[in-house]
Amino acid sequence: MRTDRRVSVGVDVGGIKVGADAPVVVQSMTNTDTADIDGTVKQVIDLAQAGSELVRITVDRPEAAAAVPHIRNRLDAAGVNVPLVGDFHYIGHKLLTDFPACAEALAKYRINPGNVGFREKRDRQFSTMIEIALQYERPVRIGVNWGSLDQELLTRLMDENARLETPLPASDVMHEAIVQSALLSADRAQELGMGKDQIILSAKVSQVQDLIAVYTKLAGRCDLALHLGLTEAGMGTKGIVSSTAGMAILLQQGIGDTIRVSLTPEPNGDRTREVVVAQEILQSIGLRSFAPAVVACPGCGRTTSTVFQELAEDIQNYVRERMPAWRETHHGFEELQLAVMGCIVNGPGESKHADIGISLPGTGETPAAPVFIDGEKAMTLRGADISDQFKTIVEDYVEKRYGPGSST
Numbered sequence: 001m002r003t004d005r006r007v008s009v010g011v012d013v014g015g016i017k018v019g020a021d022a023p024v025v026v027q028s029m030t031n032t033d034t035a036d037i038d039g040t041v042k043q044v045i046d047l048a049q050a051g052s053e054l055v056r057i058t059v060d061r062p063e064a065a066a067a068v069p070h071i072r073n074r075l076d077a078a079g080v081n082v083p084l085v086g087d088f089h090y091i092g093h094k095l096l097t098d099f100p101a102c103a104e105a106l107a108k109y110r111i112n113p114g115n116v117g118f119r120e121k122r123d124r125q126f127s128t129m130i131e132i133a134l135q136y137e138r139p140v141r142i143g144v145n146w147g148s149l150d151q152e153l154l155t156r157l158m159d160e161n162a163r164l165e166t167p168l169p170a171s172d173v174m175h176e177a178i179v180q181s182a183l184l185s186a187d188r189a190q191e192l193g194m195g196k197d198q199i200i201l202s203a204k205v206s207q208v209q210d211l212i213a214v215y216t217k218l219a220g221r222c223d224l225a226l227h228l229g230l231t232e233a234g235m236g237t238k239g240i241v242s243s244t245a246g247m248a249i250l251l252q253q254g255i256g257d258t259i260r261v262s263l264t265p266e267p268n269g270d271r272t273r274e275v276v277v278a279q280e281i282l283q284s285i286g287l288r289s290f291a292p293a294v295v296a297c298p299g300c301g302r303t304t305s306t307v308f309q310e311l312a313e314d315i316q317n318y319v320r321e322r323m324p325a326w327r328e329t330h331h332g333f334e335e336l337q338l339a340v341m342g343c344i345v346n347g348p349g350e351s352k353h354a355d356i357g358i359s360l361p362g363t364g365e366t367p368a369a370p371v372f373i374d375g376e377k378a379m380t381l382r383g384a385d386i387s388d389q390f391k392t393i394v395e396d397y398v399e400k401r402y403g404p405g406s407s408t
Contacts, residue, residue: 005021006219006255008224008226009223010225011197011198011225012139012197013054013107013139014054015081019257023287024256024288025257026051026052026053026258026275026279026282027053027054027056027258027259028047028052028055028056028272028275028278030055030058030271034058034059034071035063035066037067037070037071041071041074043271044084045080047082047271050276051290053082054083054085054107054108055082055083055084056086056087057071057084057085057086057087059092060090061091062099065095065099068084068086068102068105069101071105072105083108084105084106085109086109088110088112088129089116089148090116092109093126093129103135104136107138108138108139108141108200111140111141111185112145112148113126113150114145114148114150115148116129119152126185130192133194134192138198139197139200140189141202141227142185142186143204143227145204146205147231149174149178153184154173154174171210174210175210175213178218179218179221182202186222199225200224200226201225201227203215203218204229206231206233211247211250212250215228216250216255225258226256226257227256227257227259228250229260229262231262232262233261233264234263239261239262240261240263243262248285251281252285259278259282261277262274263277290334291323293338294315294316295337295339296340297350299342300342302342302343302345303342303360303363307360307361307386308341308342308360309342314387314391315338315340315387315391318391322395329403330399330403332402333398337355338354338356338357339353339354339357339358340358341359342362343365344362345362347360347362351370352375352376353375355397355401356371356373356394358372358386359372368380369386371390373397379393
């Protein structure tokens with residue numbers, strides 16, 4: 001059983017609530033050059049339309065910082081109000097100071113304490129970013145990454161561990177360094193006047209067991225909102241499986257207030273895939289509903305026909321295409337359950353469990369497809385256009401149950 005959400009302080013990010021009693025928020029990040037205004041605007045719109053509720057953009061040099069307010073204006077003109085998060089490293093203090101329009105256009109600043117500055121500059125440059133965030137009333141994400149961890153802190157903890165009678169494994173010390181870096185930076189931000197309701201923490205690693213260990217420790221030592229994800233999940237199925245394996249365990253324990261699936265895109269791949277995967281993780285464990293669920297059997301020797309496979313894919317794509325329109329006027333359509341089954345063994349039973357289900361003929365079965373609506377057999381479809389007939393049934397059901405004037 002999934003446990004209740006961990007208690008955390010809520011943070012407002014451009015009108016999106018993160019933490020406390022809010023649903024777990026899905027976010028993503030562009031991979032365009034932010035100075036390319038046209039390209040970045042297009043990708044942000046794509047990510048937002050796919051369902052990303054926050055979109056992070058790189059702000060790494062003056063040209064990028066100068067582009068941010070133009071990107072915000074273009075998005076607003078297009079009616080896309082998704083909050084933008086600025087990702088800063090090394091010279092964030094300078095960019096936020098020199099480009100006040102950028103500081104104002106962003107809804108949140110991401111600060112990496114491992115590279116905000118070194119030695120005597122660290123506190124001064126970190127403080128500058130916090131003070132600007134306070135000036136513009138913007139929250140921050142203090143995002144520790146084990147690939148750019150504060151080496152002074154890590155060295156000190158390693159030295160202390162070496163002097164113990166029974167030293168801990170190096171991995172445990174690394175985990176502690178990551179957690180301490182996040183918590184110490186959060187403490188400093190609060191000393192400068194920032195409230196807990198303006199701070200989100202993250203502690204990114206790239207291995208599943210490290211992710212679980214670090215976030216479990218971090219969640220037990222603070223009540224700040226947490227952003228969850230692997231820092232480099234990988235490509236394709238590897239990235240999807242790693243992200244799901246790590247985050248699902250933590251989310252099941254109530255840990256995590258906002259998530260990102262950091263997939264490496266395939267060449268010319270669709271950046272929005274990371275948004276869909278994040279949504280499916282949350283939906284599969286019952287935390288949120290984003291799209292109607294389509295249950296389909298895997299196929300076996302009883303289903304030599306490919307019709308049910310093609311229909312399942314066709315319906316899945318159809319639902320995704322209709323989502324933007326349904327979202328505007330059909331409240332609650334995300335809860336819809338569909339079933340596309342391949343033969344008589346489990347087909348009728350599974351179809352009865354769904355809101356709408358269809359059982360296609362398997363090998364040697366009569367070429368007919370019974371349709372079940374709300375648990376009752378409603379009709380039988382025949383012919384070469386079963387897919388179009390079934391789509392019409394789905395469309396009518398959504399309109400009656402979730403459309404304007406419906407009782408749902």
